[in-house]
Amino acid sequence: MDFSNRGPQPQTTNHDPLLGATPPVGAKRVGRTKNKKSLYQWISGGLIVVIVALFVAVVFAISFDAPKSESAYVYGDKLQAVFLNTGQVYFGNIKRINPQYLVLTNIFYLQTNNSSGSTTASTSNNNVSLVKLGCELHAPYDEMVINMNQVTFWENLQSSGQVAKAVAQYQKQYPNGQKCSTQSTTTAPPTTSVQNAPTSPAALPKKP
Numbered sequence: 001m002d003f004s005n006r007g008p009q010p011q012t013t014n015h016d017p018l019l020g021a022t023p024p025v026g027a028k029r030v031g032r033t034k035n036k037k038s039l040y041q042w043i044s045g046g047l048i049v050v051i052v053a054l055f056v057a058v059v060f061a062i063s064f065d066a067p068k069s070e071s072a073y074v075y076g077d078k079l080q081a082v083f084l085n086t087g088q089v090y091f092g093n094i095k096r097i098n099p100q101y102l103v104l105t106n107i108f109y110l111q112t113n114n115s116s117g118s119t120t121a122s123t124s125n126n127n128v129s130l131v132k133l134g135c136e137l138h139a140p141y142d143e144m145v146i147n148m149n150q151v152t153f154w155e156n157l158q159s160s161g162q163v164a165k166a167v168a169q170y171q172k173q174y175p176n177g178q179k180c181s182t183q184s185t186t187t188a189p190p191t192t193s194v195q196n197a198p199t200s201p202a203a204l205p206k207k208p
Helices: 030-063 162-173
Strands: 079-083 087-096 101-113 128-130 143-147 151-156 190-191
Touching: 030 087, 079 101, 101 162, 128 162
Parallel strands: none
Antiparallel strands: 079 087, 079 151, 087 101, 101 128, 101 143, 128 190
């Protein structure tokens, strides 16, 4: 009988030229696994950074390209003129504006008086006055809410304009506001003359 093959047999091993050593049978190649994980982490981190940078760039682009709100165009220290599609124009200070309505205070409007004493805008020889809202028969408050679908356009007025000068003169003459209680309800409210003003609100220049 041949007992030469019963002794311990040598185990065959595979030499790994990359690791430079002969790992035992069943051992895991830890070095290569770590390298793969490290590379994956670097790629994932780089993608996250790129995505965040793109998101920030898009947000900035939208912020700078977005149109400004209409209220941003209101000069708070100036008067505004609000032109309605009826041809009426009101002067005052826009305190609030949105797509539905605007709120106007410190309100004035144009009134034309002919020699007969009636109010009309049909002749060119009329005396044009700037009337302060508040002493009319219905005694309104000095605040007006105007639907935006009634507004043709509005604009800021320069302080050097005749309307702004007339308003400043009126406020100087009536520092405490107008007194309606001393007037008859059938008389016109106090007015301030505006020289060389248009004879009709409809004749004022239209916005192109």
